[in-house]
Amino acid sequence: MFFEPGYSCQEKEDVKAYWLLFQKNKFLVYENNGQFALPDIDPDKLNIKPVRRQYLGRMDGRSCYAAGLSPETVTPEGMSFCDLRRLLALIPDDLFSLVGKAYQILHWDRNHQYCSRCGTQTENKMDERAKLCPSCGFINYPRISPAIIVAITRGREILLARGSRFKIAFYSVLAGFVEPGESFEECLQREVGEEVGLKVKNIQYFGSQPWPFPNSLMVGFTAEYDSGEIKIDKSEILDAGWFTADQLPQIPDTGSIARQLIDSFIQDQG
Incomplete structure (x- = not known):
């Protein structure tokens, strides 16, 4: 899949376009025995009337639009509206990135009329x-909301925590939003101190990931334990602890930068 971003369509209206269709936070897909694919459809021929739309650019040489549908839209036969989080790691990374981009732009469009x-x-x-x-x-x-996410290690152990807002009882690395006037490193130190009461050192950049829930940019780091004892912020963290690679609790599914950080730690342990 090749995608070229754009802001205004230069094609004639009768040229067939790709449509990324959303109903609230759910995306229209073909689903067959757990396999998902992007529908190549013409909304007009299915009598689907978008509430709003935004031109995204060109995908594989064709115009590409994101469109929001009303809650009353009837789901076309053979398709389903799938929760965006469920699609993570179930469709190719480049397609999920484009779908996430589309969702963020529609969310912005809806809230800034x-x-x-x-x-x-x-x-x-x-x-x-x-x-x-x-x-x-x-x-x-x-709007883009930057947030840090960090894997903290202590020798052969990694710090993992269970967030109070997690719908599933899994453990992950720490994360938090950047506040005005903060650098990423300052945000990292503050969040770690607030959430678990620790200080860290040797902060290193790891990577980043757009996170369309609804408009975050996750900026990943690794860091080493420096000092302190775990003291959790009970309003945000239910539990936190040090874990070795062979005794991990339930962790996030593949596809997220949180899982990438944990997998990198596991790989480093050999």
Whole structure:
């Protein structure tokens, strides 16, 4: 799959396009015995009327749109609306990245129909991904919420915690949102201190991952334990502890940067 981002469609309306269709936070897919695929459909021919749409660019040489559907939309035969989180690791990474991008843009579009400065209805800018107020000229860009995520090790052990907001009782590495005026490293030290009462050292960049729930950018790090005893913030953490690679609790499924950090730790242990 080759995708080229764009902001305004230059194709004629009769050229067949790809449509990424959403109903709230669920994505329309073909599903067959646990296998998922992107439907190549024409919404008009199925009598599907999008509530809103955003041009994304070109996928494999064809225009590509994200579109939001009303809750009353009837699911086409042979297809289903699938929760976005469920698709993680069940479809190719490049497709999930595009679907996540589409969802973030639709979420932004839905929440910024009017200017936050003067209340005038906004318009899409044609030369960049932004909303322009035709009255006061204020420009609004898609919101991105950066967050750190960190794997902390102590010798042959890794620190894992069970979050109070996890719907499934699994353990993961620590994470938290960056506050105004903070560097990633400062945010990391603060979050670790607040959540488990520890200090860390030797902070190293690991990688990043867009996280469309709804608009995060996860920036991954590794760090080593420096000092302190675990003292959890009970409003955010239910339990935390040190684990060896051969005695891990239930951890996140594949596909997330949290799992990548844990898998990297396991690999380093040989």
